[in-house]
Amino acid sequence: MFILKEKFLKYISNFKEYLGKNFINQLNFLIPITFLILKLMIINTPDSFIFDEAHYIPAVRKMLSGEAANNEHPPLAKALMMFGIMLFGDNPFGWRIFIVILSIFSIYLIYKIAFELTNDKIVSISASYLFATDIMAFNIGSMAILDAPTLTFALLGFFLFLRKRYSLSAIAFGLSFLCKITSLFIIASILLFFFLKKFYEKRNIFETLNEWFKVFERIFFIALIISIIGLAIYDIPYKAFTTPFEHIDFMLNYHSSLTFNKTQSAEVVFPHQWITVFPPAPYYVVTVQEKVGEMIVREYHTIAYYGVYSPTWWTIWIMFPVSIYEMLYYLKKRYEKELDMPLFVFSWILLNFLPYIPMAYLLHRWVYSFYFYTVIPALCIAIPYYLIKGDKSKTSLLMLITMQSFWFFYWFPVKSKFHIDLLSMLGLSA
Amino acid sequence: MKKLIEKDLLEILLASFIIFLLSSIIHCPFIEPNYYSDIVSIWYREEIRNGGIPYFQVKFEYPQLAGLITYISVILGKDLLKYYLLMCLHLLIFTIGSVVLTYKIIKLKNYEMNRIYRYFLLTPSMLIFLIYNYDILVVFFILLAIFFYFKEKFSLVGLSIGFGIISKLVPIFLIPIFLLEIKGFRKKLSFLIPAIIIPFIANLLPAIYNYPIWFETYKHHMEWGLENSWLVFLFINPSSWNTAKLLSEFLLIYGAFKVYIWKEENIIEKCFAMLSIFLLVNYVYTPQMNLWLLPFFVFSNKDFYLFYPFELLNACIILFWFITPNPTQAFSITQYFATSRSIILFIILLNRISLFKTIIKRKRRCLFLKKNF
Numbered sequence: 001m002f003i004l005k006e007k008f009l010k011y012i013s014n015f016k017e018y019l020g021k022n023f024i025n026q027l028n029f030l031i032p033i034t035f036l037i038l039k040l041m042i043i044n045t046p047d048s049f050i051f052d053e054a055h056y057i058p059a060v061r062k063m064l065s066g067e068a069a070n071n072e073h074p075p076l077a078k079a080l081m082m083f084g085i086m087l088f089g090d091n092p093f094g095w096r097i098f099i100v101i102l103s104i105f106s107i108y109l110i111y112k113i114a115f116e117l118t119n120d121k122i123v124s125i126s127a128s129y130l131f132a133t134d135i136m137a138f139n140i141g142s143m144a145i146l147d148a149p150t151l152t153f154a155l156l157g158f159f160l161f162l163r164k165r166y167s168l169s170a171i172a173f174g175l176s177f178l179c180k181i182t183s184l185f186i187i188a189s190i191l192l193f194f195f196l197k198k199f200y201e202k203r204n205i206f207e208t209l210n211e212w213f214k215v216f217e218r219i220f221f222i223a224l225i226i227s228i229i230g231l232a233i234y235d236i237p238y239k240a241f242t243t244p245f246e247h248i249d250f251m252l253n254y255h256s257s258l259t260f261n262k263t264q265s266a267e268v269v270f271p272h273q274w275i276t277v278f279p280p281a282p283y284y285v286v287t288v289q290e291k292v293g294e295m296i297v298r299e300y301h302t303i304a305y306y307g308v309y310s311p312t313w314w315t316i317w318i319m320f321p322v323s324i325y326e327m328l329y330y331l332k333k334r335y336e337k338e339l340d341m342p343l344f345v346f347s348w349i350l351l352n353f354l355p356y357i358p359m360a361y362l363l364h365r366w367v368y369s370f371y372f373y374t375v376i377p378a379l380c381i382a383i384p385y386y387l388i389k390g391d392k393s394k395t396s397l398l399m400l401i402t403m404q405s406f407w408f409f410y411w412f413p414v415k416s417k418f419h420i421d422l423l424s425m426l427g428l429s430a
Numbered sequence: 431m432k433k434l435i436e437k438d439l440l441e442i443l444l445a446s447f448i449i450f451l452l453s454s455i456i457h458c459p460f461i462e463p464n465y466y467s468d469i470v471s472i473w474y475r476e477e478i479r480n481g482g483i484p485y486f487q488v489k490f491e492y493p494q495l496a497g498l499i500t501y502i503s504v505i506l507g508k509d510l511l512k513y514y515l516l517m518c519l520h521l522l523i524f525t526i527g528s529v530v531l532t533y534k535i536i537k538l539k540n541y542e543m544n545r546i547y548r549y550f551l552l553t554p555s556m557l558i559f560l561i562y563n564y565d566i567l568v569v570f571f572i573l574l575a576i577f578f579y580f581k582e583k584f585s586l587v588g589l590s591i592g593f594g595i596i597s598k599l600v601p602i603f604l605i606p607i608f609l610l611e612i613k614g615f616r617k618k619l620s621f622l623i624p625a626i627i628i629p630f631i632a633n634l635l636p637a638i639y640n641y642p643i644w645f646e647t648y649k650h651h652m653e654w655g656l657e658n659s660w661l662v663f664l665f666i667n668p669s670s671w672n673t674a675k676l677l678s679e680f681l682l683i684y685g686a687f688k689v690y691i692w693k694e695e696n697i698i699e700k701c702f703a704m705l706s707i708f709l710l711v712n713y714v715y716t717p718q719m720n721l722w723l724l725p726f727f728v729f730s731n732k733d734f735y736l737f738y739p740f741e742l743l744n745a746c747i748i749l750f751w752f753i754t755p756n757p758t759q760a761f762s763i764t765q766y767f768a769t770s771r772s773i774i775l776f777i778i779l780l781n782r783i784s785l786f787k788t789i790i791k792r793k794r795r796c797l798f799l800k801k802n803f
Contacts, residue, residue: 245664245665245670246666
């Protein structure tokens, strides 16, 4: 009995030691798994369409019956929904399962990308957690729309790119384009990142361009071939377009025609509002009223999918100027050791956020707050990096993570009775 | 005593004059049958025939020097025959100039003299497209720029490129090539200033005088559809041609940058590559544009067997153009000719680039051997 107890205690202490040594490694998997479980718990709620599912699911149903639909977007994300329906039936689980899985994969990829960029496990884990708990990212990745798979494939492409697996990276970029054409902004930002990185290495524009073109050609032509094949697979059997190029033309024309007029401009949430404050966009909200007689004593939302910002979004005001400052500083000092992060933050924000400013203000193109979804990974990676750099004690990072967790808890889209009561106890509306 | 004119040059000039004469005969509006020519069709535009000044009073889709020649021919000619003869005379000057410059560059760089017949003078493009459009003007100015470059007269290179731009816009793409090849800031500047100032002034005056009419020149090209470009097989429906043009512009920028950063120091090869890329990716590749490339086939020591089908297909485009119901549409015979021509040009370009890589490698090896042994 004594031996058994001793063995058990030894086993426990070994396990503790293992966890102590490898805790971060476990978190790397634990965070995505936890959020997968969380998403699977609510995947069937609501059992009707959330937000743009109202466009995509009817389109997928048409596609299943052999009819071309929703040609303004490429077909891959819808094909994933279609497979979900074919495997699990025409129900919320079938619609959303592949999107959920891919959005979870994004959380894991953010860890991998952050690690490639910083070689720091704390930063990487924090980045992964911040992305997982970003309420917009969570909601977008829980519904059957195109944005989550677009970002996943783009992040996969970026990770492979950082590993110098350019051909595989190009395939991933091609798949990302086949989900949504806004992936072009992400791909362009990655190419800009590479260009700047090479420029800092070579300090010569011709040598930089020579190196850059070699990679650009591989990325561009392979991604183009994948995109064209993908579009042809849809266009030919569905008889949607004569050639995939005409499909691309249709998509570009369609999206450039989505403009608002003066009277509609009041409805637009402009890009400057995304990074300040904007009213949460109700994607799907169920309001419950508790009445005593005719009097409403309590009102709460059991389901509340909102398009809402996280406080981390505001850090863009610091991260972007800091990245520019660091780039200029290193340009002068010829210090290349910690250059990846400012170059990444600068390129990513420049081409994933700033293009929406002229699009909205000059071209009057409709823009939506959830377009910020693609910018979030850059902020999630940059925040812990800069916070740890400036504060080795990690207190500020812990504070931010706590705040983000609380924000996530508050805006979590499907609330149990306990959840609602807890919020009410804290004096918050649920 | 040195001969006034060398015998081989005299023979070349005679051959070019005969070709020119034949070209002017086949396009002459007074001889039946005759082949279509843009130059003749311009006469039938009432506003031009009545002496309207291009860019100032009437729309004219070709750049300013082309407009000036046309205007002078109209004003002095007054009727079709004299107009046609005057236009021929103008074009003859540029043809002879181009031939002489080709001859001089051959001598300067020790190329084989016979090539001028095979790859320049006795080609279908020369016969069909000399009296057709203003392309021989741009050929002349590009050759002049290259000639002055070899003579290291860089302000004259700039002047030639400047005038080239106001004949056809394409030499704009050659500016960075010369700029990168010319060493020294002052020399670069002496090239750049005339290359920019000439087209600037030529555009500024009509733009100030009558902006909408001046802008029509460029608007015309922006609004023009796909013509003899392989892109027509990817963008079959004309309603999708705006995206085709976007792709064309993207490929042009990509191709231009590839040439600019090419570690090849031979200006002839770089100019050939740039012009070929322009023709390959541009949404308009009219058959007369082949004239631009002909002297560059002369400036090489390699035989290009694909040159003959390339030229033949180019000639076929215009020969079949007027008997094809919709010649600009995909799957028409003319577009098959045009796309085959582009494929051949692409092969020639790749072949020539790799050929130069081999020559450079060989040179480096020789240098290495000389240094070490």
